[in-house]
Amino acid sequence: DTAVSQTPKYLVTQMGNDKSIKCEQNLGHDTMYWYKQDSKKFLKIMFSYNNKELIINETVPNRFSPKSPDKAHLNLHINSLELGDSAVYFCASSLQGIHNSPLHFGNGTRLTVT
Amino acid sequence: QQPVQSPQAVILREGEDAVINCSSSKALYSVHWYRQKHGEAPVFLMILLKGGEQKGHDKISASFNEKKQQSSLYLTASQLSYSGTYFCGTPSNSNSGYALNFGKGTSLLVTP
Numbered sequence: 001d002t003a004v005s006q007t008p009k010y011l012v013t014q015m016g017n018d019k020s021i022k023c024e025q026n027l028g029h030d031t032m033y034w035y036k037q038d039s040k041k042f043l044k045i046m047f048s049y050n051n052k053e054l055i056i057n058e059t060v061p062n063r064f065s066p067k068s069p070d071k072a073h074l075n076l077h078i079n080s081l082e083l084g085d086s087a088v089y090f091c092a093s094s095l096q097g098i099h100n101s102p103l104h105f106g107n108g109t110r111l112t113v114t
Numbered sequence: 115q116q117p118v119q120s121p122q123a124v125i126l127r128e129g130e131d132a133v134i135n136c137s138s139s140k141a142l143y144s145v146h147w148y149r150q151k152h153g154e155a156p157v158f159l160m161i162l163l164k165g166g167e168q169k170g171h172d173k174i175s176a177s178f179n180e181k182k183q184q185s186s187l188y189l190t191a192s193q194l195s196y197s198g199t200y201f202c203g204t205p206s207n208s209n210s211g212y213a214l215n216f217g218k219g220t221s222l223l224v225t226p
Contacts, residue, residue: 031212041199043156043216045206055212090155098205098214099144102158 003027006091006106013081014114021076021109023091029104031055031097032074034066035090037108043090049074050097081113115140117204119217126192126224134220136202137184145178145185146203146214149196156201159187192224 004025013019025032033056034046048056052068063079074091088108095101117138124132136145144163148156160169162178162185169176173190189196199221203214 041219045213048212050212097212100163105155107155
């Protein structure tokens with residue numbers, strides 16, 4: 001029933017480790033996104049995919065690598081985790097771009113790097 | 115470039131009204147509004163597409179002034195359930211429909 005689902009909900013790991021976050025949407029949307037929300041609640045776009053194609057890649061360290069095996073899935077792999085990567089990561093989707101269709105967010109993955 | 119929201123925080127008593135503003139230094143094609151409750155995901159409220167467009171959602175409405183490159187969210191007769199952080203979002207550029215830049219948010223607390 002869940003429209004945009006992310007796993008895991010919580011991720012606690014040590015510096016230097018590699019981790020992945022998975023996202024799936026069952027809304028039939030064409031566009032998917034990764035946002036990072038820091039401790040001050042600032043929501044920053046990281047990546048945007050449209051029909052499995054990378055459209056937006058903001059200034060994100062290349063330790064972060066998104067992968068979209070199909071248009072319903074957008075995963076995020078993070079290598080060599082750093083303390084500053086601690087944040088809540090939200091996956092989102094929209095029907096076609098964002099000009100006239102809302103973003104539907106997943107419930108977020110709280111990543112804590114120790 | 116992210117839009118600028120004001121005020122940063124508002125505290126209201128139930129039944130009072132509030133206005134949250136969102137402005138951009140660039141021409142705006144559309145404006146989104148979202149609300150996020152503590153520990154939850156942002157939830158869509160409304161999109162405004164045309165200059166001067168006003169939309170309403172229960173007792174929450176919004177206006178969009180394209181010329182002034184700003185939008186305002188109006189919360190009327192606030193309820194306890196309105197508490198949360200409100201974000202406006204604008205496309206990263208007028209041609210790009212694939213990224214929404216959010217303001218830093220306005221924290222709203224409604225007290226009994």
